Amino acid sequence: MFTTVYDVIVIGGGHAGSEAAAASANMGCKTLLITMSLQNIAQMSCNPAMGGIAKGQIIREIDALGGYSAIVTDNTAIQFKMLNKSKGPAMWSPRAQSDRMRFSEFWRLTLEKINNIDFYQDNVTDLLFDGNKIAGVKTSLGVTIKSKTVIITAGTFLNGLIHIGEKTFGGGRAGEIASVGITEALVKVGFESGRMKTGTPPRVDGRSLNYSKMIEQPGDDNPEKFSYLSSTKPLKKQRSCYMSYTSKEVHNLLRTGFERSPMFNGRIQSIGPRYCPSIEDKIDRFATKERHQLFVEPEGWDTAEVYVNGFSTSLPEDVQDKALRKVAGFENVKFFRYGYAIEYDFFPPTQLSHTLETKLIKNLYFAGQINGTTGYEEAAAQGLMAGINAALNIQEKPPFVLKRNEAYIGVLIDDLITKGTEEPYRMFTSRAEYRTLLRQDNADLRLTPLGFKLGLASQERMDRVIEKQQKTDLFVKYLTDTSIKPAEINPILEDKNTAKISQSMKLFKIAARPQLNFNDLRKLTKVEAFIEENNIDNEIVEQTEIHVKYAGYIAKEKNQADKLNRLENVVIPSTFDYSKVKSLSIEARQKLTKIKPVTISQASRISGVSPSDISVLLVYMGR
Template sequence: MSLFTTTYDVIVVGGGHAGSEAAAASANMGAHTLLITMSLQNIAQMSCNPAMGGIAKGQIVREIDALGGYSAIVTDKTAIQFKMLNKSKGPAMWSPRAQSDRMRFAEEWRNMLEQTDNLDFYQDSVNGLLFDGDTIVGVKTALGTHIKAKTVILTAGTFLNGLIHIGEKTFGGGRAGESASTGITEDLVKMGFESGRMKTGTPPRVDGRSLDYTKMVEQPGDENPEKFSYLPSTQALQKQRSCYLTYTNSVVHDLLREGFDRSPMFNGRIQSTGPRYCPSIEDKIDRFATKDRHQIFVEPEGWDTVEIYVNGFSTSMPEDIQDKAIRSIEGFENVKFFRYGYAIEYDFFPPTQLSHSLETKLIKNLFFAGQINGTTGYEEAASQGLMAGINAALKVQNKEPFILKRNEAYIGVLIDDLITKGTEEPYRMFTSRAEYRTLLRQDNADLRLTPKSYQIGLASEERMERVVMKKKKSEELIDFLNNLSVTKEQINPILEHNNLALVNQSMKLFKIAARPQLSFSDFVEIPALKSYIEANQIDQEIIEQVEIFLKYSGYIEKEKNNADKLNRLENVVIPSHFDYNKVKSLSYEAREKLLKIKPTSISQASRISGVSPSDISVLLVYMGR
């Protein structure tokens, strides 16, 4: 049965962070798109913590924005606090993070999607997929509706056969208060896909009026907060809400241990793998038994609500254990619960079954994005959704896929890691995963990615014009500094103030400003520089770009050279029909892995676990290199 007479260019299944970015991207690229979700009221809901960004994740949000996605804009419009993390370290480590108003975040996402041309909505549950041989042609819904499409993007999050655990209680669900999705996994397995199970969890939500903040450490936002989006349509925060910090203690740990025999984590009822870098509180005290306390971040859920997210206390313990343990944390003695924490198990599909475009290898025109690929985190999901949306639209338009390399974006690192190495636990992005992180900074995502996105028809004219102007002004300021001589009378007071050795002659300002002990702000009162900044309307964004270049140009150049070497191997393409069985000198493990993953280049092959440098040498010789 079908009430839909339209064959859509793109159907997006799921309205979370991945689905929302996918739908926006494909629609903005001119593809007639349908977003199907179980609840239109919960589009892009923050199921876990009310925050966007963080270490490496903030870089991803900036990259999404540079490409023309919505996440950064929505975050700026609904933020209640902003912090630039790791500011004491080098700029490659700076990572923006914002606390958001949970309800306004979902509302703003829906408003932006509803204002997007070429995008339709439908509230229903997809419980089956329609195939024609090895090609997907549409979806089936719980109401029995068949909807046809040229491409389909699955972004089901934790809903695929989702199972919620609280102590000894277990019930089906995709998240608290919402039912699980069934049928999709079964259809995919029938088509030959390999599936697995993963686990994630969430902490209790409590009434902020019942907490004693005088016993906690206040965590305010930055004094001069920035914002995520490069566009001028959003503004930095003028006021902010504080978070608070407190700690668990030995009493809390002992109370939690009392419930271990009733915990699904320890009694065998949960056997799937949870996130290594965001463990439950019971997992923390079991794995790190020598630690006598763990941090608990008290995070408000919005401007006006009293609901509090207890970050650091993710748990699936029984309710009575959660209640007793949390009351022994300083400041929580009289806590009132809004809801208890829980763990959730769900289906995922090992991402080695995908190509770099996020299209599946087994079924044509079918794309996966988000937690279905084994990732965790809003930012990782949103970036995959964006890329899947772009590539689904390009597929419909008979154009080449849009692929980001490891030296071009954190998004490129994320996708390459997933499809080349796979993952056996929920994958989370870190700066350490990116070998070219000096190139992949949060401040230059627009310079790196907006021209690429503009070329494929997603980034707007406004974005491109701003990037061109940013690049032009940065280069002109660098030239100015290279040519400006300053006298020792101008320089020495600055050096003396910073306890540095004085100079005995005039010097180019570029050379002085490159010193690591000095910042650009030390020189802004030099008359010639001050006049130049005012006359050319040089803003803080340009100054930051130039200062990073001054201090890190040597490192940046070195990474560019290393990236060029990588790209030379990236250009050695391996034909899709290449028969590794003919290459007798390959190790058995390498042959097995190469046949399974089918890398598209020598560079990708070199990153597969089990493929040694000698195996790569054999391949290069075999291919005449």
């Protein structure tokens, strides 16, 4: 089986590994996916959900480029919600609860349909190098496999340690062994490594819960979906989640175990995710709060297993048991699995280029939690980009890099390699300075042409994008060119408590008023007739409304992005010696020498590099 040299070897079959293998194979590369367990491909190790604030935008971007995470989610979803609908469209974020077992199964069956992928269940224990290039891998069974490129997507498995109270044992996640050897091989050739930690809540038997004491959390009345493809359909039925609360009594019981909690008592020295704290941390940091929300999330259509979101913990099992029984609805709870903490190796991502190729070893790529990120969505995005760039590398084509004004994926990767991370990195809308441009509704317009050019996005996707853009432009032009008389529109304006007009006015100007939505405009016979005549669907109506109402903001952000992109064109030679530029601050010299930014724009985003340092560099670059 392993007599030939692969184009790409992907180590790890999680969300990053699955997207990486699919991308490289679909771009024509002979790909091998090596994973410790073929039964757990794309396993949802933590909560059974995809998307959420900013994360939903990433899944839409993966889909627009031709990845699979959105398609898998749509086919295995049990509930869908569009979050933040009360805010502006830049904040709208899709989220879906998934059937955890079916999610993994669907991913595996999807990968098996891709001809260029081979699968092998084994544990990679060593890496093969040819000077400063990667040459292949060696497994625990002693099998040597050669490859032109390697993508490491090892998740939380690298020297993973699981903690429950005072008990500690090796593992990549509950029930699975840790991966030993890869870290050691990388450190041996000069890579810097670190440790991070994360926690997970208990899983309980839904049959033992009393849902009548909880608050029901149903899905949207008219659910949408993630993928832009017509082949996936919105849910016709959904499963509800539920919400309950902790209490003073629960907090007091939890405190009795704090000294035995390794995430809290300092026994685990590594850094955890600040934005997803354990229940111990929440009680300590927000001591004045008398209660905290717990979200009770079913793990599938048919299973009784339930995920207790908000109760992430490494407390001893007896404390978890006593405390959770004091939560409303959990009085008779039965545990499937106790919550636990896990610590694992990661590699500071400043050791990578924007393609996710390592600077130290050519043709070697890192993607996912090995880069210090947390979350399925962040991992999948990195996997997709690593798979694309490994394939382009093999084909001797220019690399594929997304800018910060093009995609949340671009923000994610630029943040990682430019700023690094000292805690598990999670995407938020606030991290994107151009979030009005990077909305979930227009990811296809932004990225599908790029995915199509790469050979990942299908002709069907491209045709749908062209039609969407053409019809949106047509609708905008109609509103711009068409006038409305006072007698026609004033009754609607009066009903919406906005100023009436005294003379004819263009519909575009009327539509831009915040008091009106396009459902109000559709009460006008001429507008509804135009929509029906041109077969304009609700997606086009929404796209047009956003364009009209936020035209000023969108134009402003595009202008700012254009200014930034001018600095992207000022390339810094890879051999540039910062130590000779005495006008630079000492910190700037150190940071620039370590990170080796490719452009002035990237240099400006490095922590510790001041505007005056950038001015000095611009002088040296002849600008």
